[in-house]
Amino acid sequence: MEKEALLKQIKGRLIVSCQARVGWAMYGAEIMACFAAAAAEGGAAGIRANGVDSILAIKKKVDLPLIGLNKEWITGYPVYLTPTYAHAKAILDAGVDVLAMDATDRLRPNGETAASILKQIREHYPNALVMGEISTLDEAKNILDMGFDFISTTLSGYTKESEDVKSVNLELIKDIHAITDIPIIAEGKIKTEDEAVQTLAAGAFAVVVGTSITRPEIITKRYVDSIAKYHEGEHYEDTVR
Secondary structure: OOHHHHHHHHOOOEEEEEOOOOOOOOOOHHHHHHHHHHHHHOOOOEEEEEOHHHHHHHHHHOOOOEEEEOEOOOOOOOOOEOOOHHHHHHHHHHOOOEEEEEOOOOOOHHHOOHHHHHHHHHHHOOOOEEEEEOOOHHHHHHHOOOOOOEEEOOOOOOOHHHOOOOOOOHHHHHHHHOOOOOOEEEEOOOOOHHHHHHHHHHOOOEEEEOHHHHOHHHHHHHHHHHHHHHHOOOOOOOOOO
C-alpha cells in the first residue's frame, strides 16, 4: 500500500495487535488470523503482527494494512523487536505494509545498529515503510533524522531506560509531537477506550491496542482480581436497586 493511502486508512483510528508467544494459550498463526478477522469485523483500521507465519495467515483472512515485526530474544542483547537486518528482511519478504523495529541505540547482534539496518532496508527495499520504536524522548530525538516513516512509543515501560513508566505514556506522545511532524503511533499499556482516545488527543496519529483486546487471559485476570478484592472486604458501591 502506498504511504499516502496507508496514512489515510489509519489516521485517527485503531490498529489491533494480534500477537502471542510460544506457551501462551492463544499461540498459533491461525489463532492470530482469527483474532485479526474479529478485529476487522469490529472496525479496526489495521493489524500489528509478529512473525512470518502469523503474517501470512493474517494476510489470507484480512485485507487491512499490516504492521509486521520479528521478535526474538537473543541472550546477551536487550533488543528483541526485529533486532537485525535478517529479521527485518524476513518480514519485508512476507509482504507487510509497515516494518516495525527497535530504534533504540541498545546493543544488538553482529554490531548492527538501528541506522545500519535502516540503511540496508532503504538499499534493498526502497519503497518499504519503516516504523522506529522507542521508549524515551531522547531515543525519539536520536532517530528524527534517520529517515523512519513512523515513530512508535511501543517500548515505553519495557526498557531499563523507561522502567518507571507503569501506564500509557501520554507525556511522551505530547513531547514527541512537539518536536516532529513524523506520524506517531501510540502503543503500550493502553487499557481502556478512554486511554486510547487520550493518546490521539495527545498528538498520536493512530493508536495500537493489543493486550486489552487480544489477551483473554489478562482480561480474565482483571475481573478475577477485582472479584477477589470484593470478597476480601473492599467496598464497592451497590448499584443494584
